[in-house]
Amino acid sequence: MTLEEIIALDKKYYLNTFGDRLPVCFTRGEGMKLWDLDGKVYYDFLAGIAVNALGHSHPALVNAIVEQAQKFIHCSNYYYIESQAKLAQLIVENSCCDKVFFANSGAEANEGAIKLARLYYRKKGFPEKFEIITLEKSFHGRTLATLAATGQEKYQKNYCPLTPKFLSVPMNDIAALERAITEYTCAVMLEPIQGESGVNPANVDYIKQVRKLCDEKGILLIFDEVQCGLGRTGKMFAYEHFGVEPDIFTLAKALGGGFPIGALCAKEPVASAFEPGDHGSTFGGNPLACSAGYAALSTIINDRLYENSAVMGDYFIGQLNSLTEKYGIIKEVRGKGLMIGVELFQPKAVEVKLKCLESGYLIGSVGDNIIRMLPPLIVSKEDIDGFIGALDNIFEKL
Numbered sequence: 001m002t003l004e005e006i007i008a009l010d011k012k013y014y015l016n017t018f019g020d021r022l023p024v025c026f027t028r029g030e031g032m033k034l035w036d037l038d039g040k041v042y043y044d045f046l047a048g049i050a051v052n053a054l055g056h057s058h059p060a061l062v063n064a065i066v067e068q069a070q071k072f073i074h075c076s077n078y079y080y081i082e083s084q085a086k087l088a089q090l091i092v093e094n095s096c097c098d099k100v101f102f103a104n105s106g107a108e109a110n111e112g113a114i115k116l117a118r119l120y121y122r123k124k125g126f127p128e129k130f131e132i133i134t135l136e137k138s139f140h141g142r143t144l145a146t147l148a149a150t151g152q153e154k155y156q157k158n159y160c161p162l163t164p165k166f167l168s169v170p171m172n173d174i175a176a177l178e179r180a181i182t183e184y185t186c187a188v189m190l191e192p193i194q195g196e197s198g199v200n201p202a203n204v205d206y207i208k209q210v211r212k213l214c215d216e217k218g219i220l221l222i223f224d225e226v227q228c229g230l231g232r233t234g235k236m237f238a239y240e241h242f243g244v245e246p247d248i249f250t251l252a253k254a255l256g257g258g259f260p261i262g263a264l265c266a267k268e269p270v271a272s273a274f275e276p277g278d279h280g281s282t283f284g285g286n287p288l289a290c291s292a293g294y295a296a297l298s299t300i301i302n303d304r305l306y307e308n309s310a311v312m313g314d315y316f317i318g319q320l321n322s323l324t325e326k327y328g329i330i331k332e333v334r335g336k337g338l339m340i341g342v343e344l345f346q347p348k349a350v351e352v353k354l355k356c357l358e359s360g361y362l363i364g365s366v367g368d369n370i371i372r373m374l375p376p377l378i379v380s381k382e383d384i385d386g387f388i389g390a391l392d393n394i395f396e397k398l
């Protein structure tokens with residue numbers, strides 16, 4: 001089919017939740033590259049929004065999916081599943097958690113985290129502790145509960161009344177958090193580095209104080225590491241940057257390297273609040289998803305891709321900072337590892353994104369002023385140099 005035919009089909013049959021998409025359709029990918037219908041090559045600096053951590057068509061991931069699909073794709077959680085048990089072990093042995101539950105997406109993993117926090121206190125004899133405090137500018141998903149947790153009105157406003165008992169406070173303001181805590185609070189839920197609002201890292205001191213406050217007040221701390229986890233920020237988990245451990249954290253995006261899977265990860269004794277019948281999923285933890293997850297995560301660990309993320313991230317941010325000095329266009333370069341946001345003085349983020357597309361580079365934009373780069377963790381110095389060269393040309397003409 002031609003691009004025009006595909007667009008016509010989409011407009012006719014697909015719900016218009018994505019509006020006018022970027023006018024391109026990809027047919028295959030390899031490593032950093034994607035090819036469109038005309039054979040034009042693009043370097044993927046968005047990675048499906050932090051999903052394709054290994055780049056495209058990584059042989060370890062492709063082989064794991066093919067091999068599992070040839071054996072069998074799905075069975076119910078009524079039975080034991082080898083790849084599910086092995087992936088859970090891999091996560092536990094490489095993180096601070098003791099137990100794992102698999103879902104199909106980030107929002108679903110967060111739903112599980114919210115349920116677990118409430119259930120934990122209910123089973124401890126505090127059924128009134130059901131309130132969850134989140135941060136302004138956060139993003140936790142599109143289901144009704146995770147929308148309520150999301151501290152951004154633009155996602156929420158048309159779906160009121162929202163699931164009750166969530167409130168959000170400004171980030172890096174410990175006094176505001178302290179004021180918001182009541183006897184009803186069961187958890188604080190936050191992204192240590194916010195993604196969807198344009199890459200906003202929390203302060204180290206703030207996160208340490210949040211941990212301390214939660215301990216003092218008997219409140220659980222939940223980290224949403226759906227975007228910032230799994231090597232994205234230059235460490236395996238973003239919490240490692242802050243010298244604290246959450247009681248619960250959630251993963252998704254990069255976990256399957258492109259195959260949908262999410263994870264709810266919890267420490268004991270919190271994890272044990274979930275007992276038989278308390279939570280479940282038909283597809284969550286299925287053999288195919290967990291085989292993909294095992295291949296993706298073991299590649300991130302064995303190839304030390306989190307280290308490449310740290311080294312390449314520093315280089316990338318350094319190169320962006322030299323563009324800051326060269327042109328008066330950039331207000332701020334933010335981020336850690338390969339989770340990078342560039343705030344422009346002028347509302348030209350969409351224009352820059354489109355120019356990048358023309359030049360064969362895929363990036364994201366957040367609002368009018370921020371461009372966002374989330375390349376695969378395998379990105380090389382040459383790839384970054386190529387992108388910086390393209391951006392340099394684009395800025396020169398702006």
Ligand SMILES: *Cc1c(COP(=O)(O)O)cnc(C)c1O
Pocket residue numbers: 104105106107108110139140141142191195196224225226227228252253
């Ligand atoms: C993407 C994202 C989610 C939602 O994940 P889905 O798989 O789209 O449901 C939740 N939290 C954060 C921090 C995210 O970046």
